[in-house]
Amino acid sequence: MEAGPAGPAARAAQRDAGPVLEARGLVREYGPVLAVDGIDVVLGEGEFLAVFGPNGAGKSSLLAMLGGALRPTRGSVRVRGTLLDAGDDGWRHRIGALSHQGFLYLQLTAEENLRFYGRLFGLRDLDERIPARLERVGLAARARTRVRELSHGMRQRLALARALLHDPDLVLLDEPYTGLDPSASAVLRDVLTELRDGRRTVVMVTHDLGSGLELATRVAIQVDGRFGWTGEASALSRAGFERFYHEVVEGRVGAEGSGAGGPEVPS
Amino acid sequence: MQVKGMRRAGAALAVLGLLGLMLVYWMSFFWVSTEATQGIVQRIFYVHVPAAWTSFLAFGLCALTSGMYLWLRDERLDRAALSAAEGGMVFATIMLTTGPLWGKIAWGTYWTWEPRLTLTLLLWFIFLGYFMVRGSTEDPGKGKRFAAVVAIVGALEIPFIHLSVIWFRSLHPQPVVVRPEGPTLPGDMFTTLMTSLGSFTVLFVGLFLLRYALEGLRSELDARARRAAA
Amino acid sequence: MSTYLTQVRAILWKDLLIELRTRERVLAMGAFAVLSAVLFDYSIDRALVAPQDVAAGLIWMTIVFGGLLGVGRTFHLEGEDGAFRGLLMSPTPKDAVFLAKTLANFTLLYVVSLLVLGVFMLFFDLELGTSPATLVLALALGSLGFVALGTLFAAVSSGTRLGETLLPILVFPLLVPMIVYGAGATARLLADRPVAEVAGHLRMLGAFALVAVAAGSVLFRFVVED
Numbered sequence: 001m002e003a004g005p006a007g008p009a010a011r012a013a014q015r016d017a018g019p020v021l022e023a024r025g026l027v028r029e030y031g032p033v034l035a036v037d038g039i040d041v042v043l044g045e046g047e048f049l050a051v052f053g054p055n056g057a058g059k060s061s062l063l064a065m066l067g068g069a070l071r072p073t074r075g076s077v078r079v080r081g082t083l084l085d086a087g088d089d090g091w092r093h094r095i096g097a098l099s100h101q102g103f104l105y106l107q108l109t110a111e112e113n114l115r116f117y118g119r120l121f122g123l124r125d126l127d128e129r130i131p132a133r134l135e136r137v138g139l140a141a142r143a144r145t146r147v148r149e150l151s152h153g154m155r156q157r158l159a160l161a162r163a164l165l166h167d168p169d170l171v172l173l174d175e176p177y178t179g180l181d182p183s184a185s186a187v188l189r190d191v192l193t194e195l196r197d198g199r200r201t202v203v204m205v206t207h208d209l210g211s212g213l214e215l216a217t218r219v220a221i222q223v224d225g226r227f228g229w230t231g232e233a234s235a236l237s238r239a240g241f242e243r244f245y246h247e248v249v250e251g252r253v254g255a256e257g258s259g260a261g262g263p264e265v266p267s
Numbered sequence: 268m269q270v271k272g273m274r275r276a277g278a279a280l281a282v283l284g285l286l287g288l289m290l291v292y293w294m295s296f297f298w299v300s301t302e303a304t305q306g307i308v309q310r311i312f313y314v315h316v317p318a319a320w321t322s323f324l325a326f327g328l329c330a331l332t333s334g335m336y337l338w339l340r341d342e343r344l345d346r347a348a349l350s351a352a353e354g355g356m357v358f359a360t361i362m363l364t365t366g367p368l369w370g371k372i373a374w375g376t377y378w379t380w381e382p383r384l385t386l387t388l389l390l391w392f393i394f395l396g397y398f399m400v401r402g403s404t405e406d407p408g409k410g411k412r413f414a415a416v417v418a419i420v421g422a423l424e425i426p427f428i429h430l431s432v433i434w435f436r437s438l439h440p441q442p443v444v445v446r447p448e449g450p451t452l453p454g455d456m457f458t459t460l461m462t463s464l465g466s467f468t469v470l471f472v473g474l475f476l477l478r479y480a481l482e483g484l485r486s487e488l489d490a491r492a493r494r495a496a497a
Numbered sequence: 498m499s500t501y502l503t504q505v506r507a508i509l510w511k512d513l514l515i516e517l518r519t520r521e522r523v524l525a526m527g528a529f530a531v532l533s534a535v536l537f538d539y540s541i542d543r544a545l546v547a548p549q550d551v552a553a554g555l556i557w558m559t560i561v562f563g564g565l566l567g568v569g570r571t572f573h574l575e576g577e578d579g580a581f582r583g584l585l586m587s588p589t590p591k592d593a594v595f596l597a598k599t600l601a602n603f604t605l606l607y608v609v610s611l612l613v614l615g616v617f618m619l620f621f622d623l624e625l626g627t628s629p630a631t632l633v634l635a636l637a638l639g640s641l642g643f644v645a646l647g648t649l650f651a652a653v654s655s656g657t658r659l660g661e662t663l664l665p666i667l668v669f670p671l672l673v674p675m676i677v678y679g680a681g682a683t684a685r686l687l688a689d690r691p692v693a694e695v696a697g698h699l700r701m702l703g704a705f706a707l708v709a710v711a712a713g714s715v716l717f718r719f720v721v722e723d
Contacts, residue, residue, distance in 0.1 A: 031407035032493055069586050070723045092588040103583025105574075107515045119507035120587040122500045147578075155578075162583070337719050389670040396667045403657040409723075413653045416716045417667060420649070423712050424671045427705055431677035 018081055019044050020169055020201040021066065026075035028061045028225075035061040036072075037225035043218075046199035048192075050212035050233065053222035054249055059205040060099075060174055062222065066203060067097045067172045079170055093121060096168035100178045102159035106148040110139055110158050113147060114165060121166040133161040137187050153184030160191060171195060173204040177211055189215070209242055221248045270480050277476030284470025291463040299459045308372040311365050313459050317467040318362040319387050323425075325355025325471060326390060329397075330422030333415035342486065345411045348418060349401075350478035354471050356394040362387050382432045389428055393421040504589045508597035513604065515574050522567045522605060529566055530613045533559045534620050548621040553684035556617050557676055560610045560636075561643065565668070567609070568602050568647035569654070569661035576655075581721075591718035595648065599713065602644045610636045626687040631695065635686070638702035639679035645709035646671055652720045678702050 021043040028036040035058040043049055053059050064070035066077055068084040068091065077084040082091045097103075104113050111130055118126040134140045137157040147155060156176065163171065176188055192215050195202055206212045213219070216233040219241075228248045295313040329351040336344035366384045367377040378384075397417045404410035516522055537555050541548050575581035584594065614636065617623065626632065646668055654663040682698035 029493070030405075032489055034493055034496075064723070067586060069582060089588040089590060092586060095586070097583075097586055099579065099582075101579030101582070103580050103586075104578045105511065105515060105580050106577050107518045107574075108511070112511075112514070116507055116511050117583070117587065120504050120584070120589050122503065122588070337716075389673060392666065392670045396663075396670070399659070399663060399666065400653060400657060403659050403663070405658070409656055412719050413656065416649070416653060416720055419716060420646070420671065420712050423708055424674070427674040427701070427708070428671070431674040431701070435677045435681075 019078075020047075021077070021079055021203070022081075023066055023077040024075055026062065026065055026077070027073045028058070028065060028070065029073045035225055036065070038075075039222075039225070039227055041066065041203070043201050043203070045201060046196065047218060048196045048202045048204070048216045048233075049218045049220060050216035051203065051205045051220045051222055052207070052209060052212060052245060053205075053228075057222045058225040059222050063097075063099075063172050063174050063203065063205055066170075067095050068092065069097070093166060094169045095172065096163040096166065096170070097172045097174075098156075098159055098163040098176050099174035100176075102147075102155045103162065104147045104155060104159060107146060109144050109146050110134065110150070111143040113158065114162060117162050117165055123166060129165070133165060134158075137161045137191065138183070151181070152179050153181040156180055157184055157187050160188060164191070164195075169201060171200060171202045173202065173206075175206055176204065177206060177208045185211075209245065210238060213238055213241060221245060223249055223251075270483055273476050273480040273483075277473050277478075277480060280469055280473030281477060282473070284466050284468075284473050287462065287466025287469060291459065291466050294459045294462060299455045300453065306373075308369060311369040313463045315362055315365040315369060316383075316460065317463045318358045318365065319383055320464060321467045321471045322355045322359035322362060322387060322390060324468065325351045325358060325475075326394070326418075326425075327422065328475075329355060330418045333418040337412065337415050337419075343483070345415070346479055346482040346486070347475075348415065349482060350475050352394055352397050352414075352418070353478055354474050356391065356398075357474075358467070358471065359387050359391045359394065363391060380432075380436060382429070382436050385432050386425075386429055390421075390425070393417065397421075501590065501593055505593050505597045505600075508584070508589070508594060509600050512574070512598065512601035516601070516605065519574075522570055523609070526563045526567045526605070526609045527612055529563045530559055530609055531616050533562065534613070534616045538620050549623060549687070552617055552621045552623055553680045553687060554676075556613055556683060557639070557680040559613050559617075560606070560640070561672060561676070563609055563613065564606045564640070564643055564647060565661075565664055567605055568644060568651050569664050571598055571602060571648055571651045572655040585721060591721060592714040594721075595713050595717035596710075599641075599645050599648045599710065602648055603641055606640045606644050607637060610640050623687055624689075627689050628686060628692050631692050631699070632683060632686045635679055635682045635695070635699060635702060638699060638706050639675050642675050642702065642706035642709040643668075643672060645706065645713045649713040649717060649720065652717065656720070674701065674705050678705070 019042050021041060023039070023041040026036055026039045026041075027034075037058075039062060041049065041062075051059055051062070061070060065072045065075075068077065068079075079091050079094050082094075084091055105116070108116070111134070114130045114133065115126055118130065123129060131140065131143070134143055137160055139154060139157055139161070142150060142154065147158065150158065156179075160176070163173075173192075177185060180188065189211060192202065192204070196215060196217070202215075204212065204215070213233060213236060218230065219233045219236065220227045220230040222228065229244075291313060295310045299310070299313075301307060301309070329348045332344045332348040332351065335341075336348060363384070366381075366387075370379055371377050397414050400417055401410045401414040404413065534555075537559070538548070541551065572581065575584065585591075611633070614632070618625070647664070650664055650667040651661075653667065654661055657663055678698040678701045682695040682702070685695050685698075686692070
């Protein structure tokens with residue numbers, strides 16, 4: 001199940017650069033449990049895929065596999081042509097990830113956290129880069145504050161700065177909006193819009209249909225380890241989509257369709 | 268190798284091994300001469316020592332297949348490691364129960380810090396760790412990898428443990444005979460020992476094949492159940 | 498190569514910094530060391546046994562138990578905000594992560610082991626013996642091997658339902674060489690035996706440490722990957 005035909009501009013970009021992310025036949029088993037049952041994802045530069053779906057659909061496992069944090073039981077993932085393989089870690093420079101956990105050390109300050117990650121990624125210009133990134137997420141005043149003293153919204157903003165510190169080609173977000181206060185949400189939306197307009201590639205798993213639709217270029221609904229439906233985001237309206245989403249999840253719609261087939265666009 | 272063929276081979280070898288053991292029992296009770304110092308109880312030696320040897324053979328096989336499993340990720344290698352570990356633990360248990368029995372009757376103490384006995388005891392605990400780790404993870408795949416690591420590290424350390432235990436023993440003379448088989452090993456005792464060694468090994472290989480085949484069937488069953496549920 | 502060293506240094510520094518700020522492990526291990534010495538002291542009937550005779554063994558056992566306390570928690574500080582996941586997703590090679598964590602644990606344990614030595618010398622009225630330098634070296638080599646195995650198996654046990662309680666079962670059988678040669682060397686040095694007598698011990702401790710660190714470096718990735 002390909003994730004839908006791309007629009008003309010994106011198609012041109014793909015012809016030139018090759019896909020940023022190419023995942024084929026992803027399957028993940030946890031012993032007797034089948035979490036992901038055959039999913040393909042192919043994305044070029046500037047594409048933003050929003051993945052919706054109920055809990056237990058295997059979305060987090062899918063995202064983890066796309067990011068090389070989880071080994072697929074079957075299938076392969078390539079980022080800019082390089083196979084995600086335990087052997088050589090070079091491809092890890094290309095991927096940035098954010099989940100509802102921040103991957104932060106609570107005992108260290110915001111600045112120390114970023115400096116730590118910066119050194120792991122071999123970045124040289126940390127003295128300039130870190131203040132700039134903290135500024136971008138509105139945490140410049142908190143550089144010296146320990147993470148355990150930051151609110152959840154601030155932690156998520158810091159985590160976002162950490163995920164993007166090394167300017168990855170592929171950004172993976174697992175339910176980033178969860179529990180965010182309005183100012184943090186706004187920062188997140190700003191940064192994500194910037195990513196998309198800057199031709200970075202993003203995959204975001206979210207329950208927030210509104211934000212997802214607003215930012216995405218492509219949409220997928222994952223149910224029981226498969227993509228029940230995929231399509232272009234531009235053709236969808238919020239209201240119509242919400243109804244359609246419930247129908248797909250409850251199994252009334254969603255043969256292995258792709259492309260333009262989808263909800264009616266009322267307005 | 269096909270499962271059915273393996274089960275037949277395994278059963279055949281196990282039966283052969285048991286027959287060999289029966290021969291060994293006959294030999295050790297009726298044929299071989301009595302050892303001068305210890306008397307009749309020394310005959311336990313013909314079971315005790317080969318059991319230890321087999322448990323170490325099994326562990327070596329377990330560690331080897333574990334290493335290959337981590338490298339190649341073939342589930343069959345993991346099944347082989349599991350089967351070897353089970354067999355190994357059984358034989359180690361036999362050695363550890365016959366040892367104290369022998370010790371009590373021959374020398375008056377249940378436990379001596381004899382190097383082989385100590386080493387086998389530690390091996391038994393490494394096996395224990397192997398199984399505990401295997402069974403205590405949420406994700407079974409992780410458990411298999413953890414267990415493989417336990418087996419490999421254990422195998423790497425066994426030489427050190429062996430050397431240290433022997434060296435330690437050499438400093439502290441025990442009130443028991445250093446060589447439990449007696450000062451020399453005459454011909455008929457050697458024959459009996461070798462026959463026993465051979466029988467135990469054959470028995471182990473037979474049990475190993477049976478267990479391996481069983482585990483293969485079990486994973487096939489799991490795979491079918493998963494497919495049916497999907 | 499320099500990236501590798503930078504990464505190892507970064508992780509090592511991070512672990513030590515966190516330990517400096519929380520002090521949870523070093524306090525637990527230090528208190529344990531002193532209190533153990535007290536209990537051991539009371540457990541010896543001086544009419545029957547001279548404390549000096551058993552001191553070496555008790556010192557090493559205290560180091561082992563205290564060490565388990567600290568090493569078992571190695572991966573806890575990573576767990577709070579899922580930070581370990583972030584570390585694993587960085588381009589740091591897994592053996593670099595292992596080496597850094599082992600070195601951090603070693604620093605912690607070595608300091609505690611010197612404390613243990615000092616406390617036992619105080620309570621049990623021991624002399625430094627033939628060569629304090631050799632004694633300190635023996636402690637270092639023993640601690641290194643112990644910590645390497647402990648760090649590897651701490652990663653294993655944190656991934657199981659049983660957690661840290663599994664750690665002694667996995668590690669103790671493998672520590673026999675360390676205890677035999679380490680306590681043996683310590684006993685001899687404390688009893689004023691010549692250094693030449695413990696050369697073999699030190700060689701074995703060194704080889705043990707080498708194998709433990711090498712095995713851990715190679716196998717760590719299989720433990721932490723998913």
